[in-house]
Amino acid sequence: MIKKILISQPKPASDKSPYFDLAKTYGVEVVFHPFIRVESVSTKEFRAQKVQILDHTAIVFNSRHAIDHFFNLCNELRVAIPDDMKYFGLSEKIMLYIQKYVQYRKRKIFFGATGKWDDLVQIMAKHKTEKYLVPQSDVAGDEVSAMLEAKKLQHTECTMYRTVPNDMPKTLEGYDMVIPFTPSGAIAIADAYPCLKDGNVLVGCFGKNTAQTLKDAGIPVAMEAPSVQAPSMTGTLELFLKETNQ
Template sequence: MKIDFRPFIKVESLSAKEFRKQKVSILDHTAVIFTSRHAIDHFFNLCAEMRVTIPETMKYFCTSETIALYIQKYVQYRKRKVFFGATGKFVDLVPVIVKHSSEKYLIPMSDVHNDEIKDLLDKQKIQHTEVVMYRTVSNDFTPEEKFDYDMLLFFSPAGIQSLIKNFPSFDQKEVAIGCFGPATAKAVKDAGLRLDLEAPTAAAPSMTAALDKFIGDQNKD
């Protein structure tokens, strides 16, 4: 079995010009909330492009310790400046944020996001500003690239959109399609495609487990 890790999508920063159209001043905020390493990269890259010097007093709140440690790539890690949740879920970071309710929070986001963070912070009356700093775009295939697979795995609805964009006449036939998450599953079905593998489930909590089970079932046949 041969596996190719070929992303259908990629993440890119907004330009400084695009960011400024949102009329958000980074230095009006005293803390930043990061939900991913992408958010950290694009926040600091945009600051560098716009020559915004982040004060040493800035605090950082992250959904997990792994994301918090990644900040060291850009600033010195200090425990009194960096805070993180225990589970990786934003809802579990909220109590930490509430303890610092006087801060004014900036939240770098992707162009594709839901209102979960906004709603949770509004409920606690936390001052915050959501701002788009990066976006998900199609990672287009070149004419030289072969597209000859027995199975395709997708982890976001954007991946399905990229498939249709790159191959508008795509005919699934015997090609198996697997996905992770209910939103991606819906995108597969909305595109009129057959969904052969879905995770997470009780029997397969991860994509690896789901794929292992799928291959095992196919070999039985």
């Protein structure tokens, strides 16, 4: 019987979140606590990478985190971004966020339709003369670099932010289930709660990479989202609660 769940996400701003509907329907308590947080690298760390931002004509963003940390770091470095700088992003939603920092002009904003890198790289390939700067986290893989190189695009990848473990509850006493959403979150709970290996507290997760990270740490995965039946975490969790709490 699942009575209390720890979820590695910020608490929803709206009471209309489906998580609260699940809590009411199945009589469970849902506690929200991010397992990781994102922080900028220091200006000293960035300078050590020997990357000259203004040597580039276009910036590529994969998330709102990337946008925030890019512009915040530019501010700290006192780098004034020219008005003719172009911006590329994985999705329209990400690129609309850029209005927080610069005026949104369609002639210099480009984004993919699917939210996937291979789609965006096809668009970037139509602008071969651009010199792309790709701000990334410290855990970025080689997949993006390989796609850019395959298209012979001039680009520089740089680390502008990192994920670090958040302060965690000292114990999982009272919890019946814990749900990380990212590989970094999976690592955080594996380090904080070795007791999860015994399976007494169930572990759910989002994404194949997160599931594999848990399994590599010796933690059994009781519920994995998304699935064919339920593409969202809340949908997957509802099916799980229906079966478990019957």
